[in-house]
Amino acid sequence: MKRIWQTLTSGMxxxxxxxxxxxxxxxxxxxxxxxxxxxAQPGDITDIYTANPKITPEAKEAIVKQLxxxxxxxxxxxxxxxxxxxxxxxxxxxxxxxxxxxxxxxxEQRPTWDLIxxxxxxxxxxxxxxxxxxxxxxxxxxxxxxxRRGAIIEYFSTVVGVVLFTVFTPWFALLxxxxxxxxxxxxxxxxxxxxxxxxxxxxxxxxxxxIGISCSNxxxxxxxxxxxxxxxxxxxxxxxxxxxxxxxxxxxxxxxAVALGLVLAGLFFGGGWLGEIxxxxxxxxxxxxxxxxxxxxxxxxxxxxxLALDFVQHMVLPILTLTLISFAGTMLLMxxxxxxxxxxxxxxAAKAKGLPDHVVRDKHAARNALLPVVTSxxxxxxxxxxxxxxxxxxxxxxxxxxxxxxxxxxxDYPVAIGSLVFTGIFALVAHVIADIxxxxxxxxxxxx
Amino acid sequence: MQxxxxxxxxxxxxxxxxxxxxxxxxxSWAMFTESKIGLTGLGIIIFFALFGALWPAYPWLMxxxxxxxxxxxxxxxxxxxxxxxxxxxxxxxxxxxxxIPGIENPTPPSRRHPLGTNQFGxxxxxxxxxxxxxxxxxGVLAALITVFIGxxxxxxxxxxxxxxxxxxMRVADVFILFPLVSFLIVLGxxxxxxxxxxxxxxxxxxxxGQITVILKSQALAVKVKPxxxxxxxxxxxxxxxxxxxxxxNLLPLSFLYMMFNVTGAIFSEAALSFxxxxxxxxxxxxxxxxxxxxxxxILGGRSFQNWWLWMPPGIAxxxxxxxxxxxxxxxxxxxxxxxxxx
Numbered sequence: 159m160k161r162i163w164q165t166l167t168s169g170m171x172x173x174x175x176x177x178x179x180x181x182x183x184x185x186x187x188x189x190x191x192x193x194x195x196x197x198a199q200p201g202d203i204t205d206i207y208t209a210n211p212k213i214t215p216e217a218k219e220a221i222v223k224q225l226x227x228x229x230x231x232x233x234x235x236x237x238x239x240x241x242x243x244x245x246x247x248x249x250x251x252x253x254x255x256x257x258x259x260x261x262x263x264x265x266e267q268r269p270t271w272d273l274i275x276x277x278x279x280x281x282x283x284x285x286x287x288x289x290x291x292x293x294x295x296x297x298x299x300x301x302x303x304x305x306r307r308g309a310i311i312e313y314f315s316t317v318v319g320v321v322l323f324t325v326f327t328p329w330f331a332l333l334x335x336x337x338x339x340x341x342x343x344x345x346x347x348x349x350x351x352x353x354x355x356x357x358x359x360x361x362x363x364x365x366x367x368x369i370g371i372s373c374s375n376x377x378x379x380x381x382x383x384x385x386x387x388x389x390x391x392x393x394x395x396x397x398x399x400x401x402x403x404x405x406x407x408x409x410x411x412x413x414x415a416v417a418l419g420l421v422l423a424g425l426f427f428g429g430g431w432l433g434e435i436x437x438x439x440x441x442x443x444x445x446x447x448x449x450x451x452x453x454x455x456x457x458x459x460x461x462x463x464x465l466a467l468d469f470v471q472h473m474v475l476p477i478l479t480l481t482l483i484s485f486a487g488t489m490l491l492m493x494x495x496x497x498x499x500x501x502x503x504x505x506x507a508a509k510a511k512g513l514p515d516h517v518v519r520d521k522h523a524a525r526n527a528l529l530p531v532v533t534s535x536x537x538x539x540x541x542x543x544x545x546x547x548x549x550x551x552x553x554x555x556x557x558x559x560x561x562x563x564x565x566x567x568x569x570d571y572p573v574a575i576g577s578l579v580f581t582g583i584f585a586l587v588a589h590v591i592a593d594i595x596x597x598x599x600x601x602x603x604x605x606x
Numbered sequence: 607m608q609x610x611x612x613x614x615x616x617x618x619x620x621x622x623x624x625x626x627x628x629x630x631x632x633x634s635w636a637m638f639t640e641s642k643i644g645l646t647g648l649g650i651i652i653f654f655a656l657f658g659a660l661w662p663a664y665p666w667l668m669x670x671x672x673x674x675x676x677x678x679x680x681x682x683x684x685x686x687x688x689x690x691x692x693x694x695x696x697x698x699x700x701x702x703x704x705x706i707p708g709i710e711n712p713t714p715p716s717r718r719h720p721l722g723t724n725q726f727g728x729x730x731x732x733x734x735x736x737x738x739x740x741x742x743x744x745g746v747l748a749a750l751i752t753v754f755i756g757x758x759x760x761x762x763x764x765x766x767x768x769x770x771x772x773x774x775m776r777v778a779d780v781f782i783l784f785p786l787v788s789f790l791i792v793l794g795x796x797x798x799x800x801x802x803x804x805x806x807x808x809x810x811x812x813x814x815g816q817i818t819v820i821l822k823s824q825a826l827a828v829k830v831k832p833x834x835x836x837x838x839x840x841x842x843x844x845x846x847x848x849x850x851x852x853x854x855n856l857l858p859l860s861f862l863y864m865m866f867n868v869t870g871a872i873f874s875e876a877a878l879s880f881x882x883x884x885x886x887x888x889x890x891x892x893x894x895x896x897x898x899x900x901x902x903x904i905l906g907g908r909s910f911q912n913w914w915l916w917m918p919p920g921i922a923x924x925x926x927x928x929x930x931x932x933x934x935x936x937x938x939x940x941x942x943x944x945x946x947x948x
Contacts (some may be wrong), residue, residue, distance in 0.1 A: 180779070187780045195793070320935075324869060324928035328880050329895050329920035332904050340905050347905070544785035548877060563881060564787050566795035574792045581785040589783055 174594055180406050188582050193238055196575065197231065210389035242579060247271045248572035252565070270576040273561060276375065278584070279382050280350070281550070281557035284473060285542035286385075288480040296485040300492025300531075301524045304500065315489065331552040338475055345475045346539045348554040349470050350374070362462070377465045384426065388419045427463045476553045480546075484538065491534055495527040502526070536592035538583040559583075574595045609795050634858075637940045644936015650929035654922075658738030664731070665696040681705055695729070698736035698889040702727035712903065714916055722914035730894070734918055737890045740925065741872055744805050748871035749864040751809025752817060757860045759814065760821030761852045762852045764829050765844070774818060781815035790874060794883030802881060804878075808871045817863050821856055825834045825872045858941045865934030869927045894919040 204218050213221075222228050226237065241247065249264035255271060261269055303312045339347040346352065351374050359373050360366065367373040376529070395415035399408045424565045499505065500523050547559035554560065558577055565573035638644050669678070669692040681689050684704045695701050695718075704712055708727060715722045721730035763771045793799065793807065828834070829852065837851050878884050879892035880899075887893070898904055898915035906912075 180776075184776060184779045184783070187776065188784070191780060193790075195789075195795070320928050320931065321924065324873075324924060324931050326873065326876055326895075326920055326923040326927070328877060329916070329923065332895075332899060332916070333920070336904055341908055540783055541785075544787050546790065547787050548881075551881070559788075563791055566791045567882070569795060571796075574795065578785065578788050578792050581788045582783065585783045585785060 162326055170597065173597060176592060177590055181586055185583060185586055188237075188586070189239065189242060189579060192575070192579055192582070193235055247274070247576035247580075250565075250570055250573045252568050252570045253573070256274075256533060270573050272575060274558065274580055275575060277556060277558050279378065279581075280555065281543055281546055281559065283378075283382055283469050284384060284476055284550075284555060285480075285539075285546055287473070288477045288484070289535065289538050289542060291477065292481040292485040293488050293538070294530070295481065296488025297492050297524075297528070297531055299485070299495055300489040301519065301527075303489070304493045304496035305523075306518050307497070311494050316493075319486035319490050321456050322482055323490065325483065327483055328548045328552055330483065331549055332480075334475065334479050335552065338478075348472075348552070350472055350554070350556050355465070355468055359465075374465075374469075377462060378469060379559055380426075380462065381466055381469060384423050388423065391415065391419055396469075404531060428461050476549055476555055479553075480549055488531060488534065492527060492531050494511075495530050496523060499527045516577075532596060536596060539592055540589040542588075543581045543584050634940050638936055639793050641936045641939050643932050644939070647929040647932025647934075647936060650925055651933065654738055654926055654929070655742065658742060659734060661735040661739065664735055668692065668696065668718065672720075677705060677718070677731060696732040698728060698733040699926055701729055701732065703729075712912060712915055717921075718895030721918055724894070724915055725903070726897075730914055730918060732843045732896055733889050734891070734922060738922075740801055740887070741875065741891065744801050744875050745868035745872040745930070747802070747805040748808040748812070749867040751806060752813040752867045752914045753864045755810065756817035756821050756863070757853055757856050759818045761825050761848050761856060763818070764825030765848055765852060771822075774814075777814055777876045778816070778818045781811060782819075783810060784815070786811055787874070787877070790878055791881070791883055794878055798886045799878075799884050801875075803886075804875060804884065805871065808874055812867055812870065817860075817867070819877075820863065821859060824859050825852055828852050840878075858937075861933055862937045863939060865930050868930040869934075870928055872923065872930070891919040891923050 161596040168208050226234060229237075247270035249261075249267040250273060255261050255264065255266050255268050259265060261272075264268065273392055284420070299315060303309075303315050306312060311353070336559040337345060356373055362373055362376045365376055367376060392412075392415055395411060399411040402408045402411065480581050501524075505518060505523050508518045513522075543558050546557060547563050550556070550557045550559035551563050558581060562574060562581065565571075565577065672699045673681075673692070678692075680886055681695070687702065687704050689695060689704055695703055702708070703718065703723065705718075706723065706727065711723050712725045713719065713723045719729050719731070721734070723729055724733075759774055763774045790799075790804075790807070797803075799807070806893045834847060834851055837847050842850070869874075875884070875887075875890065876892035876895075879890045880896045882893075882896060884890070884892075895916055898912070901915075903912040903915045
C-alpha cells in the first residue's frame with residue numbers, strides 16, 4: 159500500500175494525477191461559466207413562440223413545464239450538470255429521428271448525443287490530418303529560412319507567412335474553392351460524399367445498410383480506425399526503435415513498420431483480407447461505375463477502396479485550405495526559435511567539429527528549437543474543433559463545427575449548447591492528453 | 607539695500623516626468639523605426655484611418671468630381687426613385703444610383719462608382735469606407751478592455767500570490783481553452799449583439815486568458831526589483847505599489863499584446879457578421895463578403911467576373927488585421943530584450 163502511494167505521489171504519476179484533477183476542476187468551472195452566461199440572457203426559449211398565434215399562453219406554459227424552465231435556478235443547474243455527466247444532452251428541436259424505432263427518450267426527435275457522436279469523428283479526422291501536415295511543413299520551412307537568414311527566400315516567406323497568418327479565413331477558403339473546384343474542377347466543391355456513388359450499395363461486410371448515410375458512416379469508421387491504429391503503431395515503433403545503437407537498425411525497423419502498415423491497410427481496403435468486413439456488396443443487377451479492379455471478386459461486390467477514395471477526394475480541399483492558413487504561424491514561430499538556438503554554443507561547437515551543415519541544422523539546432531512549436535501544436539489540437547466552424551461550413555463538411563453553426567442559426571438550442579459544451583470538453587481533454595505526451599517526450603520537463 | 611536673492615525655481619515635477627517620458631518615447635521610436643515590419647504596419651493603419659475618416663466627405667467629393675451637372679439633373683428627375691440629395695446615392699445600407707436600372711446591378715467599376723455596385727445597387731467603396739470606422743472602434747475598444755483586465759489581474763496575482771494567484775490562474779486555464787468562436791456563435795443566435803456589446807464580450811473573454819498569464823510572469827519579474835522594496839520601505843501601501851510601480855512597468859508589454867488583440871477582435875467581428883450572426887450591425891466588411899457569397903457571385907463565375915464584390919472587403923480585412931499584427935511584431939523588437947539587437 160505504501161509503495162503504491164509512493165509511486166502515485168512521485169514524478170510522472172504525480173504529474174498526471176495532479177493534471178487530471180486540475181482538468182476536472184477546469185471542466186466544472188467551464189460548464190458553470192457556460193450555464194451562468196446562458197442564464198444571464200433575457201427571456202427563455204419559449205420567447206421564439208411569442209409571435210406565433212398557434213401557440214397559446216397555455217401551450218407555452220406547457221412547454222415551459224416540459225422543459226423544466228419553471229424550476230428554481232439551482233435545480234436547473236444541478237440538472238444541467240447531471241445530464242452532462244450521464245450523457246443526456248437533450249433532444250434536437252429540428253433533427254428528426256433516423257432510426258426505424260422511436261428513440262426511448264426523444265421519440266420522433268433525434269438525441270443531441272447521437273448527432274455529436276456521428277459528427278465528432280469526421281471533425282477529428284479532418285483536423286488531425288491537417289494539424290500534422292501543416293506542422294510538419296511549417297517546421298520544415300521555418301528551419302530552412304532561419305538557416306538561410308537574409309536570403310531572398312526569407313523576406314518572401316515572411317511576407318507570405320504574415321499574409322496567410324492574418325488572412326480572413328472564410329474569404330480565403332472561398333477563394334480556394336473558386337480556384338480549385340469551380341475553375342479548375344479538380345476537386346469537388348464541398349460536402350462529405352458524392353451521393354451518386356453510394357446509391358446502389360446494399361451492404362458493407364455483413365452489415366446491411368440500405369440507407370446511404372449509415373453506409374458512409376461504416377466506411378468512415380473503418381478509415382478512422384485505420385488512421386488511428388497506424389499512427390499509434392508507427393509512433394510506438396518510432397519510440398521503440400530509438401534504443402537501437404546503429405542507424406541502419408533504426409531505419410530498418412521504422413521503414414519496415416511503415417511498409418507493413420501500408421501493406422495491411424492496402425489489403426484491407428483492397429478487399430483481400432477479410433471478406434466478412436471489407437467487401438462492399440452492391441445491389442442486385444448494378445455495376446459500380448468509376449472503378450476497375452484487377453482481381454477476381456464474387457459477382458456484385460467491390461472492395462472498400464473506391465468508397466474510401468470518395469472521402470479522400472472531398473477532404474483534399476479543406477485540408478489544403480487549413481494547411482495554407484495555419485502552417486504560416488508554425489513557420490514564423492519555428493524561424494524565431496531557430497534563430498535563437500542557432501546562437502547557442504553547442505551549435506558553434508558542432509560546426510567547429512566539422513559536421514556537415516545539414517546535420518548541424520537538423521540534429522543540433524532544429525531539435526532544440528522544437529519545444530515551443532510542440533507547445534503551439536498542443537493548442538492547435540485543442541482548438542481544432544472551435545476553429546473548424548468556418549472551414550467546415552464553407553466546405554459543407556458535416557462535422558461538429560457545421561452542426562454548431564447550423565443549430566445556432568436555426569435556434570436549435572439543445573444541439574447548440576450541447577455541441578458548445580462538448581467542444582470545450584474536447585479542447586480540455588485533448589490539451590491534457592497532449593500535455594502528458596509532451597512530458598513523456600521531453601525529458602527536461604518534470605512537473606514536480 | 608541688499609538685493610533680493612534671486613534663485614531659479616526647481617523645475618516642476620510634471621515637467622521632469624514629461625521630459626523623461628518624451629525621451630523614452632523617442633528612444634523607443636528610434637528602435638521601432640529600425641524594423642521595416644513595424645513601419646509597414648503603421649503605414650497601413652494610418653492609411654485605413656484616413657480612409658475611414660474620409661467617409662463623411664466621400665459623397666460630397668463624388669458630387670463635385672464624378673457627377674456631371676446633366677447627370678445630377680437627370681438623377682433628380684427620373685420617373686421612379688428620384689433622389690433629393692447625393693447622400694441618398696452613397697448611403698451604405700439604402701443607397702442606389704437612380705441612373706442605373708436595378709436589373710443591371712451589380713455594375714462594374716465606373717466613374718460614379720469607383721469600385722462598382724453590389725447586387726442591390728449599393729456603392730462598394732461607400733460601404734468599405736463606412737465600415738472602416740466601426741472596425742477600428744471595435745478592435746481598439748475590445749483590445750483596451752482586454753489589456754485593462756489583463757494588466758490589472760496580472761499585477762494583482764503577481765503581487766499577492768497565494769489564493770488570488772491560484773484562483774485567477776485556474777480561471778485563466780478555462781479562458782485559454784475557451785471555444786471562443788463557438789461560444790460567440792451560440793451567443794449571437796440568442797441575443798442581438800451590437801458593436802459595443804461584442805467589444806465587451808471579446809474584451810472580457812480575451813482579458814482573463816493568455817494575457818493574464820503573460821503579464822503575471824512579467825509582473826513577477828518586476829516585483830523582485832529593488833525599487834519595489836524601496837517603495838515599500840518608504841511607506842507605500844499595496845495600492846500605491848501596484849498602481850505607481852508595477853503597472854507602469856507592465857504597460858509596454860500590455861501595449862504589445864493590445865496590438866495582437868486588435869487583430870483577433872476585428873477577425874471575430876468579420877467572421878460573425880459573415881455568418882449573419884450580428885443582426886445589430888448593418889454594414890461591415892464581413893457582411894459585404896457574405897452578400898456576395900449568398901448572391902452566388904463568388905462561386906457562380908468561372909472567370910474573375912464580379913471581382914469587385916468580394917475582393918475589396920477580403921483584402922481590407924486581411925490588410926488591417928496584418929497591419930496590427932505587423933505593428934505588434936515591430937513593438938516586440940522594442941519591448942522584448944531578447945530580440946533587441948540582431
